[in-house]
Amino acid sequence: MNIYDIAAEAGVSISTVSRVMNHKGNVNPEMKKRIEEVLNKYDYKPSAIARGMVSKTMKTIAVLATDIRIPQFAGQVYTVEQEFSREGYNVMVCNTGENIEDCAKYINTLSQKQVDGIVAIGSIFSRLTDHPEITSKMRWSPVVMANGKIDLPNFYSVLLNEQAGMMAGIRLLAEKGRKRICLLCDLETNFGARLKAGFLNALKDLKIDGKDNQVLACKNGMEAGAQAVRRMIDGGCLFDGLIFDGEITAIGGMKALRKAGLRIPEDVAVIGWGDSISALTCQPELTTVDVKAEQMGTMCARLLYGILENRVPQGTMMIEPEIVVRGSTG
Amino acid sequence: MNIYDIAAEAGVSISTVSRVMNHKGNVNPEMKKRIEEVLNKYDYKPSAIARGMVSKTMKTIAVLATDIRIPQFAGQVYTVEQEFSREGYNVMVCNTGENIEDCAKYINTLSQKQVDGIVAIGSIFSRLTDHPEITSKMRWSPVVMANGKIDLPNFYSVLLNEQAGMMAGIRLLAEKGRKRICLLCDLETNFGARLKAGFLNALKDLKIDGKDNQVLACKNGMEAGAQAVRRMIDGGCLFDGLIFDGEITAIGGMKALRKAGLRIPEDVAVIGWGDSISALTCQPELTTVDVKAEQMGTMCARLLYGILENRVPQGTMMIEPEIVVRGSTG
DNA sequence: TTGAAAGCGCTACCAC
DNA sequence: GTGGTAGCGCTTTCAA
Numbered sequence: 001m002n003i004y005d006i007a008a009e010a011g012v013s014i015s016t017v018s019r020v021m022n023h024k025g026n027v028n029p030e031m032k033k034r035i036e037e038v039l040n041k042y043d044y045k046p047s048a049i050a051r052g053m054v055s056k057t058m059k060t061i062a063v064l065a066t067d068i069r070i071p072q073f074a075g076q077v078y079t080v081e082q083e084f085s086r087e088g089y090n091v092m093v094c095n096t097g098e099n100i101e102d103c104a105k106y107i108n109t110l111s112q113k114q115v116d117g118i119v120a121i122g123s124i125f126s127r128l129t130d131h132p133e134i135t136s137k138m139r140w141s142p143v144v145m146a147n148g149k150i151d152l153p154n155f156y157s158v159l160l161n162e163q164a165g166m167m168a169g170i171r172l173l174a175e176k177g178r179k180r181i182c183l184l185c186d187l188e189t190n191f192g193a194r195l196k197a198g199f200l201n202a203l204k205d206l207k208i209d210g211k212d213n214q215v216l217a218c219k220n221g222m223e224a225g226a227q228a229v230r231r232m233i234d235g236g237c238l239f240d241g242l243i244f245d246g247e248i249t250a251i252g253g254m255k256a257l258r259k260a261g262l263r264i265p266e267d268v269a270v271i272g273w274g275d276s277i278s279a280l281t282c283q284p285e286l287t288t289v290d291v292k293a294e295q296m297g298t299m300c301a302r303l304l305y306g307i308l309e310n311r312v313p314q315g316t317m318m319i320e321p322e323i324v325v326r327g328s329t330g
Numbered sequence: 331m332n333i334y335d336i337a338a339e340a341g342v343s344i345s346t347v348s349r350v351m352n353h354k355g356n357v358n359p360e361m362k363k364r365i366e367e368v369l370n371k372y373d374y375k376p377s378a379i380a381r382g383m384v385s386k387t388m389k390t391i392a393v394l395a396t397d398i399r400i401p402q403f404a405g406q407v408y409t410v411e412q413e414f415s416r417e418g419y420n421v422m423v424c425n426t427g428e429n430i431e432d433c434a435k436y437i438n439t440l441s442q443k444q445v446d447g448i449v450a451i452g453s454i455f456s457r458l459t460d461h462p463e464i465t466s467k468m469r470w471s472p473v474v475m476a477n478g479k480i481d482l483p484n485f486y487s488v489l490l491n492e493q494a495g496m497m498a499g500i501r502l503l504a505e506k507g508r509k510r511i512c513l514l515c516d517l518e519t520n521f522g523a524r525l526k527a528g529f530l531n532a533l534k535d536l537k538i539d540g541k542d543n544q545v546l547a548c549k550n551g552m553e554a555g556a557q558a559v560r561r562m563i564d565g566g567c568l569f570d571g572l573i574f575d576g577e578i579t580a581i582g583g584m585k586a587l588r589k590a591g592l593r594i595p596e597d598v599a600v601i602g603w604g605d606s607i608s609a610l611t612c613q614p615e616l617t618t619v620d621v622k623a624e625q626m627g628t629m630c631a632r633l634l635y636g637i638l639e640n641r642v643p644q645g646t647m648m649i650e651p652e653i654v655v656r657g658s659t660g
Numbered sequence: 661t662t663g664a665a666a667g668c669g670c671t672a673c674c675a676c
Numbered sequence: 677g678t679g680g681t682a683g684c685g686c687t688t689t690c691a692a
Contacts, residue, residue: 002684002686003686004685012662013662014664015664018686026661027661027662031661045442046442046686047686048439048444049379049382049443050686050687052668052686053668053669053684053685053687055687058443060443068398068407069408071399071401074401077423081423081424082425085425085435088439090424090440092421092423093407093422093423095411095412109378109420110420113379113390113420114378114379137373222610281611282613283613332670343678344670344679345679346678348671349677352671356678376670377668380668380671384670384671384672386684
C-alpha cells in the first residue's frame with residue numbers, strides 16, 4: 001500500500017494526497033475529507049524512507065556512549081530519548097566501548113543513514129580531538145557533547161562544573177574537621193584529569209593543601225577501589241577524608257576501610273561522584289557530588305534539537321553539580 | 331556527492347560503480363581498481379536511504395523497554411545492540427514507559443521507518459495480547475519478546491524459567507533450615523504473577539508449604555521493600571526467609587529488618603531476583619537468583635537475526651536462572 | 661484548487 | 677563485462 005493506492009481509491013492525484021497528509025497547501029474541504037477517510041480506513045502511514053529520500057532527514061538522531069550499562073550513561077541516554085521522542089524523532093544507541101577508534105565504524109553507518117544529529121556522552125569523546133580521521137567523518141551533522149569538548153564548528157558542548165563540585169566536596173569535609181583529604185580517581189580519563197585539577201585548585205583556595213593531600217591513581221570498580229585503599233593503608237598514608245571519582249569505586253573503598261577496622265565516617269569520611277541508586281544501597285549511605293546525569297541529558301537534547309530547528313545555540317552550557325550529604329560524611 | 335559523481339570521475343556508468351561497491355557481478359579488474367580509487371579518494375559512502383528505498387531494509391532494528399535506566403533492561407539492550415552492530419545493524423531504543431498504550435506512538439514511527447525487527451524487553455509487553463489495535467500495527471516485522479509471550483505468527487519468545495529459579499531459591503533456604511518463607515513481589519506485573527505461581531509450586535514440591543508461607547504484594551523500590559517488611563513485622567507475621575522480586579526492593583527490606591533489630595542472615599535469610607551490581611554494594615551482600623539479563627539479550631538478538639536471515643527459529647527458548655549464594659543467606 | 665511530472669540516489673534487470 | 681533505464685514512494689514545482 002502506497003500513496004498511489006490511496007490516491008486511486010480516493011479518485012484523486014497523489015499530489016493532493018500528499019498535501020492532505022502534510023497539511024500543506026489548500027485542498028478543497030470535501031476532497032480533503034474523502035482522502036482522510038481512505039487514509040483512516042487503511043491506517044495509512046507514508047514511508048519515512050521515501051520521505052527521507054526527498055527531505056534528506058529521517059527524523060533520527062544517534063547517541064554515542066561507551067556503555068549504557070553504566071547508570072550515569074543510561075540516565076543520560078534515557079532523557080535524550082524521551083526529549084526527542086516527544087518531537088517525533090527516534091534515537092539510535094551506539095555502545096562504542098572504551099576504544100575510541102571503534103567509533104569510526106558507527107560513524108560510518110550513521111552518516112550513511114544520515115542521522116540528523118549526534119549526542120556523544122562521556123568525557124572520553126574529547127579524545128576525538130586527536131583523531132581527525134574520525135572527526136572529519138562527522139562533519140555532516142551537529143554533534144553535542146555531554147562532558148566533552150572539541151573545537152570544531154559543528155561540535156557543541158554541555159559541561160559539568162567539576163571545579164565547583166570539588167570545591168563543595170572539600171568544603172564539606174573541611175567543615176567536618178577533615179584536613180588530610182585524598183582524591184582517588186582514574187587519571188587516564190579526561191574526567192579524572194579534570195577532577196585532579198579541580199581538587200588541587202580547591203585545596204589551594206581553601207588553604208588546606210598540605211603534604212597529606214594526595215591524588216592517587218585508581219581505576220573504576222569495586223575491587224579497584226578496595227585495592228587502592230588497601231595500598232594507602234599499607235603504605236602508611238595518613239587520611240581522614242576520601243573522594244572517589246565514582247560511587248562503586250567509593251563503595252569498594254568503604255569495604256576495604258571497614259575491613260581494616262576504620263569506621264565511616266568517624267575515622268574516615270567518604271565522598272563519591274555520581275547520582276545513582278548505589279549511593280543508597282550501601283552502608284552507610286554514600287555522600288555524593290551529584291553529577292546530574294538526567295539534567296545533562298535533557299540539556300544536550302534541547303541544545304541539539306534547537307540546532308536542528310535552526311535556532312542559534314547559546315554557546316557552551318555548564319551544569320552545576322550539587323553535593324548530597326549522607327551518612328558517609330557524618 | 332553521489333553515485334553519479336563517482337561514475338563521472340571514474341569515466342564509467344553508475345551500474346558499474348554499484349557493482350563494485352556491492353561486490354556483485356563481474357567487473358574488469360582494471361576498471362574495478364580505477365573505481366575503487368575514486369571511492370577511496372572521497373571516502374564515499376552510498377546513501378542508506380536511497381538503498382533502503384530499493385531494498386526495503388535500512389538495516390535497523392528497534393528495542394522496546396519501559397525504561398533503560400533499570401539495570402536489567404540496560405544490560406539486555408546493551409547486548410542486543412552489540413550483537414546487531416557486529417552484523418552492521420543499528421539499534422533504536424524506545425523507552426515506552428509502563429503505560430502499554432504509549433507503545434502505539436513508537437510502533438507507528440517504527441513501521442514508517444520500516445525497521446527490520448523489534449525486540450521487546452520485559453514481561454509487561456505480554457499485555458499487548460489485550461491490545462489487538464496495537465499488535466495489528468506490528469505485523470510488518472518479526473518481534474522477539476524477552477520474558478514475554480504473544481500468540482501471533484510473527485511473535486517469538488525467549489523466556490526465563492522462573493519455576494526453576496524459585497525452586498533453587500527455596501531449596502537453598504530450606505537447606506539453611508528455613509521453613510517460614512515469604513515471597514514479596516509486585517503482583518500486578520506478569521513477572522510477579524509468574525513468581526507467585528512458581529513459589530507456590532516449589533513449596534508444594536518440596537513439601538514445606540504451611541500457613542507461614544505467604545505471598546505479599548510489594549511494589550518495586552527501596553522504600554516499598556522497607557514498608558512491606560515493616561508491615562509484616564507489625565502484623566506479627568512469622569518468617570525466617572524472604573524472597574523479593576528485585577534487588578533494590580530486597581535491599582530496602584534488609585534495611586527495615588536491621589532497623590527492627592533482626593539479624594541477616596541469622597534471623598532472616600534474604601534472596602532477591604536480579605543480577606546487577608546492587609547485590610554487591612549492600613551489606614551483607616545479597617544472594618540472588620541471577621536472571622541472566624545479558625544472556626537473555628544475546629539470545630533475543632541471535633533469534634531475531636536468524637529470522638531476518640531467513641533461518642527457521644527453533645521454537646520458544648528458555649533461559650535457566652542460576653542462584654548466586656552470598657552473605658544474605660549465610 | 662488540482663494534476664502531471666521531475667527528481668531524490670540507489671539497485672536490478674535487460675540489452676548489447 | 678558494461679551501460680541504459682525502470683522503478684522504489686515520496687515531495688515539490690510548474691502548468692492548467
